[in-house]
Amino acid sequence: MRERRRVARPPQPVDFWPFGGMIAMAATLFLYAVxxxxxxxxxxxxxxxxxxxxxxxxxxxxxxxxxRISAAALGLLVLWFVVLVGGAVALDWSA
Structure with missing residues (x-):
């Protein structure tokens, strides 16, 4: 009896969402650091x-x-903006 030959599955398309989210996370890191x-x-x-x-x-x-990675990065951007503007207005951080 013949052996069945295994056929590899076709490659799956690469999803951009995790890569784009991590790029946005890196961008927010620079904002948080400065x-x-x-x-x-x-x-x-x-x-x-x-x-x-x-x-x-x-x-x-x-x-x-x-x-969700992209949503988390967007949430971090909003949090950074709220904390810095809120601190500058309420606590006079910019002086």
């Missing part, structure tokens, strides 16, 4: 701790929920 120009050191450290936590969670979403 926040020390306006914000006090403790606020900058707190922002970076939040970023690391969201980044760790985004790494676990790579294959299961790739679109």
């Amino acid at each position: 926040s020390g120009i306006v914000a006090p050191w403790w606020a900058t450290v707190l922002l970076l701790v939040v970023w690391v936590g969201v980044f760790a969670r985004a790494c676990t979403w790579w294959t299961t929920h790739p679109r």
Whole structure:
């Protein structure tokens, strides 16, 4: 009896969402890192701790929920803006 030849599956298309999300995460890292120009050191450290936590969670979403990585990066961008503008207005960080 003949042996059946195994045929490889065709390659699956690469999804852009996790890559785009991680690029956006890297962009927010730069924003969080230079926040020390306006914000006090403790606020900058707190922002970076939040970023690391969201980044760790985004790494676990790579294959299961790739679109959530982009949403998390957008959420980090909004959080950065709210914290810096709110701190500058309410706590006079820019002085």
